[in-house]
Amino acid sequence: MRKHFYLLFITGIAIILIACSNTESKEKPTLKEAFKNKFLIGAALNTGEISGKDTAGLRILATHFNSIVAENCMKSEVIHPLEDQFNFTLSDQFVDLGEKQDMFIIGHALIWHSQLSPWFCVDENGENVSADVLKERMKTHINTIVGRYKGRIKGWDVVNEAILEDGSYRKSKFYEILGEEFIPLAFQYAQEADPDAELYYNDYNEWYPGRRETVTRLIRTLKERGIRIDAIGMQGHLGMDSPTLEEYEETILAYNKEGVNVMVTEFDLSILPFPKAGIGADLSANFDYQKELNPYTEGVPASIQEAWNARMLSFFRLFIKHADKISRVTMWGITDQDSWKNDFPVRGRKDYPLLFDRDNQEKPVVQMIINEAKQ
Ligand code: 9MR
Numbered sequence: 001m002r003k004h005f006y007l008l009f010i011t012g013i014a015i016i017l018i019a020c021s022n023t024e025s026k027e028k029p030t031l032k033e034a035f036k037n038k039f040l041i042g043a044a045l046n047t048g049e050i051s052g053k054d055t056a057g058l059r060i061l062a063t064h065f066n067s068i069v070a071e072n073c074m075k076s077e078v079i080h081p082l083e084d085q086f087n088f089t090l091s092d093q094f095v096d097l098g099e100k101q102d103m104f105i106i107g108h109a110l111i112w113h114s115q116l117s118p119w120f121c122v123d124e125n126g127e128n129v130s131a132d133v134l135k136e137r138m139k140t141h142i143n144t145i146v147g148r149y150k151g152r153i154k155g156w157d158v159v160n161e162a163i164l165e166d167g168s169y170r171k172s173k174f175y176e177i178l179g180e181e182f183i184p185l186a187f188q189y190a191q192e193a194d195p196d197a198e199l200y201y202n203d204y205n206e207w208y209p210g211r212r213e214t215v216t217r218l219i220r221t222l223k224e225r226g227i228r229i230d231a232i233g234m235q236g237h238l239g240m241d242s243p244t245l246e247e248y249e250e251t252i253l254a255y256n257k258e259g260v261n262v263m264v265t266e267f268d269l270s271i272l273p274f275p276k277a278g279i280g281a282d283l284s285a286n287f288d289y290q291k292e293l294n295p296y297t298e299g300v301p302a303s304i305q306e307a308w309n310a311r312m313l314s315f316f317r318l319f320i321k322h323a324d325k326i327s328r329v330t331m332w333g334i335t336d337q338d339s340w341k342n343d344f345p346v347r348g349r350k351d352y353p354l355l356f357d358r359d360n361q362e363k364p365v366v367q368m369i370i371n372e373a374k375q
Contacts, residue, residue, distance in 0.1 A: 031064040031355075031366065034373035038323035040104050042067030042330035044266070046338055050094045056360040057334045061101070064355075064366075068098050069106035069157075069265070069330055071340075075115040080141055083119050088148065095152050106330070107153045109160035109202065110142050111186045113172035114283055121173035134177045139189045146193035155198035157233060157265075158190045159183050163203060163218075165278065167210030183218060187227045202233030202265055205280035207247035212254055219258040231260050231327060236267035237281045237341075239274050240311060245318055252322050261327040264319060268332045268353035270341050271300060271308050285345040294349045308352070309365045316369045335360055 031041045043065045048054035050073065061068070072078060073090035080086050098105035120137060123129050129137070146156060162170050162183060169175050174182040183201070190199050201219075206212055215232060222229045232255045234248070252262050266281070272294065275287040287293070296304070319329055333339045337358045341351040355366050 029367070029370045029374075031370060032066045034370040035323075035329075038320060038373065039326045040067040040328040040330075041065055042069055042104070042106065042328055043334050044069050044071035044108075044330065044332050045094060045097075046071050046333070047073070047090065048338070049334070050090055050097060052097075057338070060334050060356055060360060060362075064362075065103070065331075065334075067104040067106065067328055067330060068094070068101075069108050070094050071108075071333070072115075074107050074145065075109065075112065076117045076120060076141065077115045079145060080117055080120075082117070083137070086144060091145075091149075095149055099152060104155070104328070105149075105153045106328075107145070107149065107156045109157040110145065110190060111138065111158065111162075111174060111182065112160040113170060113174065114161070116173070121177060128173065128177050131178055134174070134182075135185060138174075138182070138186060142186065142189040143193045146190050146197065150194040151196065153194075153197060155200060155230070156190055156194075157202040158186050158199050160202045161204065161281070162201075163211050163214045165205055165208040165211050167214040169214075184222060184225060184227055187222055187229060191228050198230040199228055200231045200233050200263065201229060202235065204235040204237055204266070204282075205243075205278065206232070206234050206251045207243040208278075212251050216254055216258055219255070219260055223259070229260060231263050233263045233265035235281060236264050236269075236315070237332070238267075238269045238311075238315070240269075240271065240307065241274075242277060245314055248315070249318055249322070252318075252325055256322075256325040262322070262325050263327055264329040266332040267315075267329060268339060268341055269308065269312050269315070271296070271304065271352045272341075272346075272349055275346060279345050283344075287346045289346055289348045293346050296352075297350075300352060309363075309368065312355075312365050313368050313372065317372055320373055331355060 035041045043061060045068050049057045049061065070091065073094055078087065079091055095105060121128060121134060164170050169180055187199055201215065203211065203215065206215060219229055234251060255262050275293055279285045319326055331354055333354050335356040335358060336352050336354050339351055339353050341353045342349060356362055
């Protein structure tokens with residue numbers, strides 16, 4: 001009799017525990033619910049997620065995010081490898097996935113000097129093409145891609161990273177051949193290809209006053225000429241020391257004054273030391289591996305993790321404060337495993353810059369951010 005009672009008691013406790021844990025996992029608040037009335041919360045998708053292989057990543061995406069951006073599959077060298085050849089395999093899958101999950105879908109990036117198809121700006125002898133030829137090529141590129149996803153992709157990074165920290169224009173092939181005019185042209189072609197899509201200029205390190213001022217001038221020029229620009233993407237490739245919250249905030253305010261939305265794009269917070277200040281996302285930066293640059297090989301010390309949590313939280317606090325000016329915050333990847341920061345700007349390091357860890361677990365900071373949003 002006593003034995004039966006004991007068994008019954010244990011079974012009862014087990015049922016209660018299972019029920020509690022189920023309720024807990026079902027009811028755990030999510031980022032997209034927390035930011036529902038504030039801004040979209042997005043993530044960049046890589047091939048693993050787009051192809052459906054990374055099922056754990058996709059589960060996190062469905063739970064926490066309501067917007068996606070193509071991390072790599074729409075860059076010109078991937079989507080338009082030869083002048084007469086487009087490759088839409090991955091980009092089609094990306095858009096299908098986004099639609100099935102009811103995501104706000106962003107295309108990235110139509111005109112960018114990096115990962116540029118080798119044929120784009122030169123002739124068969126490797127000489128720069130004429131201004132007219134380049135205009136025609138840009139027009140075909142933009143028309144074909146934007147046109148294909150008309151009405152489905154809701155916003156485009158039309159031009160990416162065209163301005164430098166000192167406020168001068170990057171001396172890219174586009175600039176060499178067309179001067180500053182390549183930017184208005186790109187926006188005009190995109191607007192013609194899908195008049196309903198939102199159009200963005202996207203860059204990194206925009207807290208540098210020179211870059212901020214030139215981007216501001218660009219917004220004015222486009223508007224004066226009747227060319228639409230809906231928002232500026234402020235890439236958030238941050239380090240533990242830079243930028244300050246105030247620097248980032250100043251740029252949000254400056255763009256808002258020009259009458260455009262601000263989007264925090266490409267957000268990640270590196271926990272590792274930077275070999276040099278101001279690298280941002282300058283992909284030409286590449287530093288030799290040194291032990292001092294990779295201090296957490298045995299795991300991240302608690303005090304450092306706490307500092308990272310606090311900094312991540314303080315940036316989200318800033319975004320929440322300016323939710324009336326910010327239309328979207330997009331993480332540059334879902335888990336630490338996905339992050340480009342693992343090998344940049346020093347190869348062979350493991351970084352921890354995102355909101356979900358290598359085991360696909362939510363980091364403690366996620367619920368801290370959600371609580372902050374609720375207040
Ligand atoms: O995260 C992207 C990485 O996987 C690619 O190798 C790299 C080159 O295409 O681009 C990374 O994404 C960049 C983005 O497209 C533009 N801003 C800087 C990002 C980080 O380098």
